[in-house]
Ligand SMILES: NC(=O)C1=CN([C@@H]2O[C@H](COP(=O)(O)OP(=O)(O)OC[C@H]3O[C@@H](n4cnc5c(N)ncnc54)[C@H](O)[C@@H]3O)[C@@H](O)[C@H]2O)C=CC1
């Protein structure tokens with residue numbers, strides 16, 4: 001059976017406790033491996049390895065560090081098929097999605113930050129005849145990168161790449177539900193020439209390895225992605241030690257369609273923004289608001305395309321909806337579907353678990369689900385479900401829809417559809433969301449700030465924002 005060990009100081013090591021967690025393929029319900037169930041002793045060993053590697057790594061010129069990250073990007077491209085298969089097996093996502101989205105983006109993360117470090121210039125401020133100030137950015141030190149199960153390698157590398165580019169050494173913990181591609185990355189990082197201890201990958205549960213990592217006094221900054229409750233817990237632990245925090249948390253994102261939009265394109269993209277990765281992307285638009293004159297037309301076209309989303313074996317080329325990540329998560333999503341019924345919602349599509357014949361009989365599959373007739377303030381429209389469940393609501397005025405869009409505790413992303421550019425800018429400015437897409441969704445430019453407002457997080461990732469996060473600014477003032 002596949003055994004996934006920790007990668008510490010350039011070596012593969014079993015966990016100090018000798019305990020392992022099962023690794024399950026959500027599409028079959030079968031255990032296909034076991035992963036280290038690490039604890040404080042493993043974390044301490046990894047932090048020590050990272051601390052020992054830090055002086056050498058931070059002393060390298062940025063272009064030298066960048067060269068190794070670009071090499072890592074090339075190795076990910078080379079191993080695209082192996083990594084995509086591992087991601088699909090671990091997470092249940094369609095293989096085609098892993099091939100075209102997850103793994104290429106992981107390579108782009110390293111390629112982007114490998115070169116970005118060279119463009120991260122020192123700032124200077126001159127006070128004519130008085131003083132010259134220049135601001136140097138030093139790597140913050142040893143940092144923790146903690147990532148979730150929904151986009152495993154994509155989000156793991158989105159944190160690790162800027163940290164390494166900035167000159168930090170990393171102790172990274174992938175989700176215990178999806179550790180396989182992080183394990184494969186350990187091997188690739190060695191091949192790319194990362195010195196031992198620069199990148200350490202420790203596996204284990206959130207309360208075990210994750211908590212020990214956040215608590216460790218040798219960690220100076222923490223970058224975390226996923227649930228708001230977990231983010232709050234991490235913030236409570238980190239605050240008394242004054243660690244830097246970047247938290248990318250939950251979302252309950254609105255998707256606004258105005259009557260003048262390109263309806264065909266809005267429908268097609270809304271299918272993606274609702275159900276891509278089985279709705280398990282924090283940016284998915286789970287609350288769809290449609291201006292009343294086009295409500296019935298949108299509903300008919302949208303439902304027609306929902307019916308065509310084949311739920312099936314992630315390895316089949318025709319599959320559009322793979323498995324939900326775990327049985328526990330499937331149960332959680334089903335409980336929200338029950339809640340939607342109880343709240344008086346009308347089920348327009350889906351709503352049931354699916355049994356996929358053949359090797360996937362015991363997998364965790366769910367129909368893409370659409371409700372209408374639910375109040376904007378009901379729990380289904382307020383809480384993050386993180387699955388293939390969306391609600392449709394008609395609206396009459398811009399003022400009304402902006403209030404509904406902003407009427408949750410979250411503020412991660414929003415999408416709006418209109419041909420009226422003046423309205424697009426006006427509405428975008430009013431939306432409480434860190435990322436607003438106009439007439440598109442999940443269009444990413446890695447230079448842009450990425451993150452949420454309100455309970456969706458603290459700080460921004462991406463581009464120079466990420467390099468700033470992983471560095472400490474030091475100003476030097478020279479009298480002229
Ligand atoms: N078994 C399942 O199906 C699970 C589903 N979920 C879903 O994900 C949502 C968010 O849950 P999260 O735990 O935030 O996401 P998550 O389970 O994806 O955790 C993200 C990362 O944080 C780590 N982590 C968890 N607790 C930690 C802590 N105290 N300190 C440091 N790291 C920690 C995890 O090990 C993982 O690497 C839930 O509302 C639920 O919908 C979460 C956990 C398990």
Ligand SMILES: O=C(O)/C=C/C=C(\O)C(=O)O
Nearest residue numbers: 150225248281282283444
């Ligand atoms: O950076 C991106 O393109 C996507 C980020 C997605 C998440 O953070 C998420 O789904 O949790």
